[in-house]
Amino acid sequence: MLSGIRPTLFVTGAVLSILAIAMVIPAIIDAVFRHPDWRDFAGAAALTLFIGLSLLAANRGAHHQTLGTRQIFLLTAVGWIAASLAAALPFGFSGLHLSSADAVFEAVSGTTATGSTILRDLDHMPQGILMWRALLQWLGGIGFLIMAIVVLPTLNIGGMQIFRLETVGGDRVVPRAARLIGSLIGVYVGLTVLIAILLHIAGMARFPALLHAMSTISCGGFSTSSGSIGAWQRPGIDWVILFGMLIAGAPFVIYLQLIQRRWRAALANWQLPVYLTIFLGATIAITLWMWFGFNMQPLPALRHAAFAAASVMTGTGYATLDYTRWGGLPVAILFFLAFVGGCAGSPAGGIKVFRVRILFATMRIQMIRLLHPHAVVDSVSDPVAESVLGYLFVYAVAFAVVAMALGAFGLDFFAAVSTAASSLANLGPGLSVYVGPMTNYADLMEPAKWLLSASMLFGRLEMFVLLVLFMPSFWRP
Amino acid sequence: MLLDLRPVLVVNGYVLLILAATMGVPLVVDLAVEGTEWSAFILAIAVSGFVGLGMVLSARRPGPFRLGTREAFLSTASAWLLGGVVSALPFCTGPMHLSVTDALFEAVSGLTTTGATVMRDLDHAPASLLLWRALLNWIGGIGIILTAVAVLPFLRIGGMQLFRLDSSESGDASIPRLSKLAWSLLAGYSLFTFILAIAFMIAGMNLLEAVCHAMSTISTGGFSTSDRSLGHFSEAARWIAVIGMVAGGTSFTLFLEPWRRGPAALFGDSQVRRYLMIIVIMSLLLTVWNWSSGHMALGEALERSIFNATSVLTTSGFHWGDYDSWGGFAQVAFFIMAFIGGCSGSAAGGIKVFRLEVLFAAAGIHLRRLLHPHGVFAIELNERRISEPVVRSVLGFVMLYLICVALLALALALTGLDAGTSLSGAASALGNIGPGLGPIIGPAGSYQDVPQAAKWILTAGMLLGRLEVATVIAVFSRAFWRS
Numbered sequence: 001m002l003s004g005i006r007p008t009l010f011v012t013g014a015v016l017s018i019l020a021i022a023m024v025i026p027a028i029i030d031a032v033f034r035h036p037d038w039r040d041f042a043g044a045a046a047l048t049l050f051i052g053l054s055l056l057a058a059n060r061g062a063h064h065q066t067l068g069t070r071q072i073f074l075l076t077a078v079g080w081i082a083a084s085l086a087a088a089l090p091f092g093f094s095g096l097h098l099s100s101a102d103a104v105f106e107a108v109s110g111t112t113a114t115g116s117t118i119l120r121d122l123d124h125m126p127q128g129i130l131m132w133r134a135l136l137q138w139l140g141g142i143g144f145l146i147m148a149i150v151v152l153p154t155l156n157i158g159g160m161q162i163f164r165l166e167t168v169g170g171d172r173v174v175p176r177a178a179r180l181i182g183s184l185i186g187v188y189v190g191l192t193v194l195i196a197i198l199l200h201i202a203g204m205a206r207f208p209a210l211l212h213a214m215s216t217i218s219c220g221g222f223s224t225s226s227g228s229i230g231a232w233q234r235p236g237i238d239w240v241i242l243f244g245m246l247i248a249g250a251p252f253v254i255y256l257q258l259i260q261r262r263w264r265a266a267l268a269n270w271q272l273p274v275y276l277t278i279f280l281g282a283t284i285a286i287t288l289w290m291w292f293g294f295n296m297q298p299l300p301a302l303r304h305a306a307f308a309a310a311s312v313m314t315g316t317g318y319a320t321l322d323y324t325r326w327g328g329l330p331v332a333i334l335f336f337l338a339f340v341g342g343c344a345g346s347p348a349g350g351i352k353v354f355r356v357r358i359l360f361a362t363m364r365i366q367m368i369r370l371l372h373p374h375a376v377v378d379s380v381s382d383p384v385a386e387s388v389l390g391y392l393f394v395y396a397v398a399f400a401v402v403a404m405a406l407g408a409f410g411l412d413f414f415a416a417v418s419t420a421a422s423s424l425a426n427l428g429p430g431l432s433v434y435v436g437p438m439t440n441y442a443d444l445m446e447p448a449k450w451l452l453s454a455s456m457l458f459g460r461l462e463m464f465v466l467l468v469l470f471m472p473s474f475w476r477p
Numbered sequence: 478m479l480l481d482l483r484p485v486l487v488v489n490g491y492v493l494l495i496l497a498a499t500m501g502v503p504l505v506v507d508l509a510v511e512g513t514e515w516s517a518f519i520l521a522i523a524v525s526g527f528v529g530l531g532m533v534l535s536a537r538r539p540g541p542f543r544l545g546t547r548e549a550f551l552s553t554a555s556a557w558l559l560g561g562v563v564s565a566l567p568f569c570t571g572p573m574h575l576s577v578t579d580a581l582f583e584a585v586s587g588l589t590t591t592g593a594t595v596m597r598d599l600d601h602a603p604a605s606l607l608l609w610r611a612l613l614n615w616i617g618g619i620g621i622i623l624t625a626v627a628v629l630p631f632l633r634i635g636g637m638q639l640f641r642l643d644s645s646e647s648g649d650a651s652i653p654r655l656s657k658l659a660w661s662l663l664a665g666y667s668l669f670t671f672i673l674a675i676a677f678m679i680a681g682m683n684l685l686e687a688v689c690h691a692m693s694t695i696s697t698g699g700f701s702t703s704d705r706s707l708g709h710f711s712e713a714a715r716w717i718a719v720i721g722m723v724a725g726g727t728s729f730t731l732f733l734e735p736w737r738r739g740p741a742a743l744f745g746d747s748q749v750r751r752y753l754m755i756i757v758i759m760s761l762l763l764t765v766w767n768w769s770s771g772h773m774a775l776g777e778a779l780e781r782s783i784f785n786a787t788s789v790l791t792t793s794g795f796h797w798g799d800y801d802s803w804g805g806f807a808q809v810a811f812f813i814m815a816f817i818g819g820c821s822g823s824a825a826g827g828i829k830v831f832r833l834e835v836l837f838a839a840a841g842i843h844l845r846r847l848l849h850p851h852g853v854f855a856i857e858l859n860e861r862r863i864s865e866p867v868v869r870s871v872l873g874f875v876m877l878y879l880i881c882v883a884l885l886a887l888a889l890a891l892t893g894l895d896a897g898t899s900l901s902g903a904a905s906a907l908g909n910i911g912p913g914l915g916p917i918i919g920p921a922g923s924y925q926d927v928p929q930a931a932k933w934i935l936t937a938g939m940l941l942g943r944l945e946v947a948t949v950i951a952v953f954s955r956a957f958w959r960s
Contacts, residue, residue, distance in 0.1 A: 069848065069850070070848065156847060157847070158843070327893075327895070328889075328890035328895045328896050328898075329887065332886050332890040332896045336883050336887070359872070359876045360876070362869060362873055362876065363873045363876040363880075366872070366873025367877075367947065367951060367954060367956075368956055370550075370632065370633060371951060371954070382865060385869065385872065386839055386842065386843060386868065387843050389836065389840075389843075389868070390836075390841075390842065390843030390844070392875075392876075393836040393837065393840040394840050397840075400813045403813070404762075404806055404809045404810050404813065405806075406805070407805030407806035407808060408766060408805065409805075410804075410805060412808065413805060413809060413897050413901075413914055414896060414897035416805050416808075417809060417897075431896070464843070464844060464847060468844060468848060471844060471848065473845075473848060473849075474848060
């Protein structure tokens with residue numbers, strides 16, 4: 001077991017070293033703006049780098065080992081948890097005087113690209129902290145993207161095996177995976193730059209434009225203003241972010257295919273039509289409700305509705321208006337959208353469009369079988385359907401447990417239910433006024449913050465990566 | 478193949494005739510006690526008797542019946558719908574003068590053993606109407622037990638094929654055996670009702686109250702004779718109701734087993750064990766919550782928690798006090814419990830415990846398969862292997878159920894209700910429970926206050942839930958009408 005754990009420690013060391021290097025960026029920014037926080041960032045960076053490099057040095061050579069399934073599970077889980085804890089260091093050290101629950105909550109919310117915050121008055125935060133929050137989401141987003149495309153399919157998590165890379169087995173996998181990761185990072189960086197430029201053109205200053213681009217492409221949702229995107233009150237900015245969120249929630253494989261000019265392959269993607277249909281359906285329903293129910297002009301109604309739908313569905317969590325005050329229908333629609341989530345192979349959270357589609361297909365086949373017991377119908381392969389079923393059940397149970405616990409920590413019914421759904425789906429804000437898009441999580445009880453941190457990690461790691469570690473047979477040699 | 482409408486007509490006709498005969502009971506009671514409602518009941522008896530007789534007679538054409546899958550689907554769905562419509566007649570023609578919407582809501586709520594009510598001031602309602610509501614619960618209860626034992630396994634609704642009487646794949650259980658089983662189920666059901674009624678009387682209810690509550694307890698219906706539900710009665714009555722509700726939510730065929738195989742048969746059933754376990758765990762959690770939050774003493778917390786948790790888990794819908802005011806944890810817990818439901822083959826609604834067992838096992842297998850990709854795993858319940866088609870069928874059902882909750886909630890929100898009320902109202906209607914959460918439809922509120930359109934949506938939801946969703950959807954599918 002001792003040699004089995006070495007790759008895990010090696011990867012953790014690598015992740016921590018990357019984080020340490022990332023901490024230097026806010027340190028430099030704070031130093032330039034002469035804010036004393038730069039020392040905290042530098043200290044945190046030094047500490048993290050020390051741990052990271054020690055782990056790397058102690059386990060050098062481990063990356064030549066071939067990895068077993070269990071080791072991949074372990075290094076994925078440990079890597080995320082270690083990264084989240086290390087990311088909390090600058091929050092804990094900084095002049096904000098955050099408790100450890102608050103610091104970890106903010107950090108986990110960042111690395112899991114959730115976007116819930118416990119910080120008040122973001123508009124007057126030092127730039128270093130704002131930069132660090134956006135960086136966390138950006139790194140968390142690309143981390144999850146790589147995990148979702150390269151790692152999870154090989155682990156068969158909840159039906160993800162259908163996204164396995166074409167060649168499995170043999171030596172070609174590793175260089176192929178490395179090339180894939182390289183092009184994913186390229187696309188991710190490119191899209192970030194594109195959104196940042198568009199935001200700047202739409203009227204945002206350079207610094208917030210960059211930060212919002214980073215937390216848009218990662219489906220994160222940290223803003224530089226407590227009023228979220230609504231604070232700018234510019235339709236242009238709303239449209240750019242909306243477009244960015246939709247791009248971020250779509251399968252990233254499409255962008256690689258577009259670059260390689262494989263138009264047909266990109267068009268044949270079966271998740272995309274489902275994703276866009278659900279998004280459009282929700283947008284139209286909310287628009288009509290706002291138009292006729294609230295006497296809003298049709299175009300602003302469309303903008304706000306589409307923004308809210310995209311924000312909740314992709315698990316970003318930005319808001320232009322406080323959608324919790326729009327009345328029953330929009331809130332109910334957004335509540336269900338939070339469960340659906342974005343596409344697999346994107347930084348978005350939730351159950352994911354492909355699973356919803358598989359569940360629908362299985363349901364439809366069952367309905368046909370009721371009337372024609374021996375009909376031969378195209379069907380999803382058995383292990384995949386069973387995996388998705390298992391996934392759905394665990395998701396539902398996790399939701400129930402988190403919601404009940406939040407209820408016990410003092411939230412009312414709808415606040416508890418929507419916050420549980422929101423944290424598991426890595427969305428961010430809940431759907432009740434108490435924990436809505438224009439408020440923050442600062443007032444929650446301490447244990448509730450720990451619970452939500454755990455729930456965000458649980459959801460981000462597609463639940464089973466963590467659950468597997470609790471099986472006795474996992475630890476048996 | 479053309480649809481053979483004759484069996485559909487016969488089934489519907491008999492249902493109407495049975496309902497007409499049942500209406501005789503409140504009619505007699507009314508003539509003997511108050512004499513205000515008799516004209517309404519006579520009118521209803523005349524209409525349903527006439528239509529029912531006409532249906533039965535019109536189907537008397539020569540040739541053997543063909544009761545195929547589609548006929549069974551259509552008979553089941555239409556009989557419940559028509560039964561609901563006819564049962565609504567005494568509500569809207571009598572001096573209570575409920576609107577058509579309200580009368581239909583009340584009747585369907587009764588027949589589906591939901592227990593949601595639009596009537597106010599039940600304590601002063603005429604005895605005959607109270608009796609009619611309880612009778613609706615009672616008939617609906619035995620109706621769904623028989624449907625669940627005889628029809629649903631044959632239709633393979635949501636894994637119900639597990640409960641086929643004989644293991645032959647053809648699915649045609651022999652008619653004599655079925656009818657023998659039906660009579661013994663009816664006898665057992667009546668016996669339970671009788672015992673409960675006596676017990677309620679000993680606990681201090683008068684004859685009418687005891688009979689009404691006995692009928693709506695064993696059927697997990699939840700219609701009461703008081704606005705305060707069982708909060709109006711003695712503590713002993715509430716404990717009796719708890720026992721009655723637990724019995725009502727248990728697979729009824731199992732009650733026939735002890736005569737043959739001893740009581741071990743009842744507790745040896747994994748579904749019943751899990752069902753009891755869920756009730757105990759949820760009651761204890763709520764007790765701890767109520768006690769620690771300081772509103773109640775330990776004894777009171779225990780009693781109130783057990784009563785209300787049992788009521789929601791068995792999908793009865795009685796209440797003792799306003800459990801909606803117990804705070805966040807209790808609200809969420811009651812919402813989650815609304816999905817669980819009782820055992821299959823009982824009068825309880827919801828997703829049902831055996832389906833959750835299958836789901837739980839499927840999740841466990843997925844987890845084990847992650848570590849051992851080539852392992853062979855099988856789901857076993859009651860030492861019987863659950864075949865792949867059953868698992869699929871359960872998956873289809875649960876998905877359909879959740880989508881129905883979502884669509885109902887969206888439809889309710891469209892009528893102007895807030896999101897929390899819509900969500901809990903949808904779950905409560907589809908689970909055939911009764912009260913929801915929140916000030917409007919919570920235990921302290923009344924369905925009288927929801928918009929008219931919402932009442933129709935809820936009525937549809939109750940019927941959908943009662944017929945295990947798929948039965949109704951199948952009738953509306955294109956494949957059904959394509960011959």
